[in-house]
Structures are given as C-alpha cells and as structure tokens.
Amino acid sequence: VLLLRSILKLSQQIVDDPVCILGSKMRIMVLIVALVGRAVRGLRLESASSYQRSISCRRGLAKKATREATAEQLNRFVTDHPDNNVTPYIAALVGRDLHKREKHPLHIIRSKIESYFQNLETEYEIFDGEDPVVTTTQCFDDLLIPPEHPGRQKSDTYYITDETLLRTHTSAHQSEHLRAGHEAFLCTGDVYRRDEIDASHFPAFHQMEGVKLFPEMDGSKFASKEEWLESEECKIVASDLKKTLENMVDYVFDDPNLQKRWRDDYFPFTEPSFELDVFYNDEWMEVLGCGVIHEGVLERCNLQAKRGWAFGLGLERLAMVLFSIPDIRLFWTDDPRFHDQFKSGDIVKFQPYSKYPPVFKDIAFWIPDQHFEENDFFELARSVAGDLVEQIELIDKFTHPKTHRTSCCYRVTYRSMDRSLTNEEINDLQNTLRDRTVSDLLVELR
Template identity: 25%
Template sequence: MAPRRLLLVGEGNFSFAAALSETLNASTRVTATCLQSPAELARDPVARENLQRLRERGTEVRFGVDCTQLADAFEPHHREFDRIYFNFPHCGRKAGVAKNRELLAKFFQRGFLEAPSCHPIKTINEKLIAELGKAFPLKRLKCSFPLLPERSTSVLTSWNCDSLSAAFWISLCEDNSNSESLTDGTTQDMEDFLVLFSEFSLKDPGRDSREEAHEGIYGQTKVCLRPSLLAHAQTVIQAPDFLPGSLHVLSGPVFQKCPILPFTMPAFHETLFILGFNKNLRDDYFQSLLDHLKGTLDSLLTQTLLEGSKLSRSVEFIFQSNEKDYIIKVKSHNFGSDCAKDLIIGSVTTSATSIIHKDQCFMFVSMNLDLLAMLVWGISDWRMLWTFDHRFLKNFVPGKIEPFKSYSLYPPCYVHDISFWLDEKKEFDELEFHTVARAVSQDTVISIQFLSRFQHPKTQQVSLCYRLTYQTCDKALTQHQVGSMQSQFRKEIQQRLHVIPR
C-alpha cells in the first residue's frame, strides 16, 4: 500500500503539526505549511520549538504558502494528497466574518480556469476568448472580485437572476457594532446593495423584494453569493483604465438555486464579455459582436461531430420583450428525446447611456461555460465536470476538443417516495425543496418527480407526494447511505419548510 500524504495549511505556529507528527507511523508523509515567512516566525518561541520538533522527525515544512493558491506552491507531480487539513481558518484577529468566509470560498474553489488546468471548461473558455479576440481588442481581467459582492447594478436583469429566492443568501448574525467589518463598507453600503439587487430582480412570488431586503438589514444582515459576474460589471466600466472599443473579459464561478434537472447546476463557471462604445456606433458594434459570437459558438459545437454527420445543435439569439436584450439558446438532440429541448447557454444585455459615460453604451455577453462544455463534448451529467475521478480528466488533452468517451459503469439507482402535510399558514417553496434535497444528498439526487396532491376530505389539509431518485456519476452508492440521506431529508424539510412528513 502506498504511503499516505497529508497536507496541513494555515499552520500558524505549527502546534498542530508537531502534535500530529508524534502520532503517525513512519509510512505517513506530512507537509506542513504556513503563510508567514521564516523571519516572522523566528520571533515566536513556541513556533521555533515546534519547527525544531518537526525537523527532527523529517517533516517537510514550507513557508509563504497561500492556501487559496496551492497550485502555485506545488509542482504538478507533487499535488496529490490523501488528506488536507485547515484548522481554524481566518484572515487575522481583526478580520470580519465576510473576509473569513471569502477565504474559505477561495480555499474550496477548484481552479478549473487556472493556468495549469487541463479541464474542458478551461479549454472551452480559452477557445471562446481567442476567437472573439480575432475581431476585437482583448483585455483580460483577473477575477479578484468577491464572491459576496457589496453592490449590485442595473445590468442584473430578470433573466440573469430570476428572483431573490433564486440566490443563495447568507445571514450575518453579528451585532450592528461589527457591521462595517463584515462588508468592508458602511451599513448604508450594504443597504444600497440589497435595495439595488431587489430593484433589478423579479419580485419574490410570496413577498415584496424591497421589504425582504430591508428585513435583512434591520433583522439579520444578509448578503448573497453572486448569481452572475454581471454583479461586477459596474466596477469594471468605472475603472480608470476601461478602454472603449475593447472587449473586457472576466471569468469565474457563480451560484444560483435551481431545480434538480440534468442541465441545471447550482454552481458553474461564467465568462462575461463587456464592450463599451460610442452611442452613435451602437448598431455597428452590436451586430458585429453578435455575428462573431454566433460564428464562434457554431464552430465550437461542430468540432466533435463525426465526419458526414449532420449538425444537431444550432445557436439562436432570442429577442426579449424589452426589445433590446437576447438570450442565447441551443437546440440539442444529442442526449436523447428527454433532453431534446432548448438549453439557455448565455445572454446578451445592453445598457442605456450611463451618467458616468454620457456618450457611451455598453454591451454585456454572459456565457455558461459548464453547459457549453457539456454540449461541445456530449457530457450528459453536469456533476461529471466536478468529479475528482482521475478517469474523467484523462479524456481531455489541453487545448484540444475530441469526442468524450464515457467511463461510467451505470451505478445503481435508488428510488424513495416522500409525502408530507403542508402548513396552511405558509406557502410551499418547491425550489427550496429541491435545494434541500441537493444539499442533504450531496448532489446524488438526480431526479425529483411530483406524484400526487391529496386533500383530506374532513380537515381539508393538503398533502404532496414526490419521488426522489438517487444515483452518482462516478461511484456506487449503498442502500444504507441512501436510506440515511432520505431520513435526514425528512428531518430537514420539517425544520426548514415547516411541513409534516407522513
């Protein structure tokens, strides 16, 4: 059996590493890292003693390691570890909760789009950018924006963020005295962000968006994980180095609540193209970008077709009711009749002349890279894009697009039904029902089917029944595991959705 490799990050004074090293056998290899430099730790007598103990045991110690940039600290052939430990993650004693949560988000974020990656999402992103770069001057932006944006902007239109209920909201429970440190801004900044966000989203079916936003301020402060990179568009165009006529490119992960379906995903990678131009040239720039975008997408979607095959995927720009924006749809018949429907892979948004740039208009193109990669390679399950299974990445050569060969052994499915009584005083949120199922099952629920609605003839109480199907894409679940998740799901919906399981 190969020796185990353990990685410790954010070690501080190395107390945990020193204690752990005394309990491990000789076949376990430990690499302990910290953010500080040797000179900084030399002033700490406890750290000096722990480092001496580690060196005596032959433990590898590395300094100046940023836990959010681990790929930069290790060569590709040294990046495989059996366990990674991060004890008490924080940015410092004076750091607020928001900064610490941002640290954790960056730590867990997998670098699909980073330089060493050979992931298909990176390949499709690079090809998309390169092709559009042949028609427009490019300016690539580093996605250093926070996952919890402080402000929103008018380009967050209804079809980019359907409603407040479609965003992952996070409640910050700290008292008001610490509100400034939570957001790196003032309480008024947070209120402005929430009000702006509600103004440019569809109203929640159950409540007024503005009312909910203010409740978040005066009850518990709430922020949301960004549902789109459009949340950062205003910051980009207000930057002093913004260049009209150039295509500004921003790529990164975004998050949204969604029903459990084969081609909808709660987290995916988005690329945002931002083009500013003189308002007198609007028609020329607009049509040019649309033409090049359609040509690029059509080319990408045909690269894995076999010779002599007919095109089964076509790109369409669907004009919206506001008569200035589009959604980008692809008709695909590659995944069977059940999935032969229009899939929305992106959007095109235009803005009117802004106060800051009185003579300019702006165009924003948002692309769902995960969905585009699935269509190009014929990957039928979005979960495969996030798998740790080495067999998946072995299918891909950096920079090339070749047909994907599935390695799945079709692991078994488990079907469980669940029925529950509704609370007469509360509206049932089916999207939240899907979200809870996704979280409890760790994305192993692949289908939720509504079976029936029953109303008791005497009490008039309403009961709903759903069927859940469990299956993974890269390993086999056991019946015991599924039973445990189903039991936990019953408890969670009772607490979070106020229903009574039958």
C-alpha cells in the same frame, strides 16, 4: 416509556414489600423523584446518543458524497447573520476554480472562446480572479434589477448578509470594470444559484461575461431612450453584437454551417435584448443571452455618453453538449477516469466509465399553511446527501377537498458517479432527510 416502566416497577415493589406501604410519604416521594430523574437522564442519554449517531452518519456520508468545507470557508460563508442561507455543502464548492484547471472541460471551452476573441481586431482584456462575494449593489442595483425580481429573493440566491452574497452571475463585475476604464473585456467565474436538482442543474456553475464599448459613438446626442433605440447607431451596435457571437459559436462548434436563430428577449440591463440558439444534435439549444447595454447601466458608471453591448454564457451548457457529458455533477468529480479523457486539451466525446444503478426513494408531506419554497427542500437534500442526489422530481400533488391542505410527494434519485451505493447508507440518508424535512421545513410527513 422509561418513566412508565420505572413507575410500574415501583408499584410492584410496594405491593411485594409491606414496609413500603407502611413507610412515610416522604420516602415514597423521594423514590418517585429519583425515578423521574433517572428516567429523564435516560431520555437525555438516548436522545444524545441518537443525535451523535445522526451527526456521525451525515459526516461519514458527506465525506463520500462531496468535499467538506474548510474552517476558512465556514467562517467566511456560513455566518450567524439572520439572512445567511449558505450551507457547508455550498461553502465547500467556493474556490474550486474548475475553469482555471488546465485540461478540465470547462477550461478547454473557456480557452477556445478566449482564443476567438483574442484574434479579433478589438483587444479584449481577460479577467478571471474576481471575488465571488459581491454586494447587492454590484449584483443587482448596478444592473437595474428591481427589488421585487425573483433573482433577489433568498429562495433563489445565497446570501451571506443582507448586503453581501455569492454572485449569481458574472455580470456583477461588469460595472466595476467599466468604471475602471476597461472598454472591451471577458470575465469568467463561478456563480451560485439555489435551483432544482437534475442532470443539468447544479447550485454552482461557471459563466463568461463579454463587454464591448464603442469609443467613437456619442450616446449623449440622443434626447430620449426611444430616440436611441430607433437610431442607426443602436442598430450598428446590435448588428456588431450578433455578427461577433455568430462567428464565435461557429468557431467553438467548429462548424461554419451551424444553423442559428435569434430570439428577442428581456433583461433589465440590456435593451434591446436577444437570445441565440443553435441547432445541434437535431434540436434547438439556447447558447447565450445578450443585448445592447442599457443606458441606465452606463449612467451608473458615469459613462452616459458611451454605448456598447454585453453577453453572458454558461460554460457547463456548452461543455455538456460538445463533450457529450450527461451529468453536470461530473465536472466536480476528482475521479481520474473522468479527467484522463481530456488530457489532450481538445474537444473529445466523453466515454462513460461506469453507470451505477440508481436508488429511488419517495417522501410525501403536507406543506405548512405558510409559504413553502421548493428550493428550500432541494437545498436541504443537498445538505444531507451532497452529490449523491442525482434528481428530485415532484411526482404527485393534491389538495384535500375538506381540509384544503396541500400534499406533495417527491421522488429522490440517489446515484454516485463513481461507486455503488449500499441500501444501508441510502436508508440512513433518506431517514435523515425525512427527519430534517420535518424539523427544518415544519412539514408533516404522510
């Protein structure tokens, strides 16, 4: 636009000034070159100015939405490795250690579970300081998770390099503790997964792993896996597992009459595998997954003669139900109106201190011909708006009958936990999200 305006101005000058017409071709060429240079410089300045405004806006909003990553976090987790997909937003979550903060709901739940196990006849060791950065061997191979499993894909997992990642479960530390000679232990920590955005999903959450071996049991006497699975010893391990966990949920929910049910399930690292549900608030709720440790996992630890069980549970899932916390983002807030409610260290019902109005924005685009990962869009939204994104849902999807192109329309819900949002800042966020969706995901907006 600047170039066209300049050329028009030059043309008018030439018409008005006969000297220009009679001048040399060289003079005209010099003027044109100068004007082109001036126009290009103008475009660069405008582009740089817009870019700086965009960066400043994002940084300002990010400060309001969530914490900024420290230089140390950025240097460790956000690298130049081609497989790295950790964003500054995710890096800033690492090391918050919510489960270690006294009087935090997650710490209260964790302490209650640990208290139950510490009162059992078996002595359980307690671990909670393992590094969240693990290897693919720890997180997947040691647990017999196959290469094609979705959990190993970049769409679901935060990779630092091709061989290191932010752990996706506390089971990543099971084998290292078994190799070190620990036969009964609990392990709690923060875990990370790329996931959808709603009130019950967050890219960082907290798990507790529990493991118990049976020292007196000799697994080497079984000639085959089938013989072991049908043996009386396998039934003893499974029965002990179920009894231990049923009593645990009775203790945590403080209800000896709590209805429970077991469902058969599948996990690569346990066989047989189960899930435990409880009936709470008039509905069935999944509490945990567990099973008899797969003999292949024990073999990789040089413990092929041993047998035992393992379980894993999410602390947020239990805390949201027991404390009546409606939004998983609240666990990460620093607002004293949230934390002051739990100073007693007891399980109490959360009292909402305010419900700020949501702001809805839609974004529709044609997805590229190549594979499109929905989690990439969710991750981008978190990077742009941080904790201000409450939910993203697909509200429309269709394929054009002639072009066969697929269009998706997502509704983005913005809402802060502790303040009202202005139209200006939400519009800025939405515009940035639209721009980044095009540039980063190579889609075409509708």
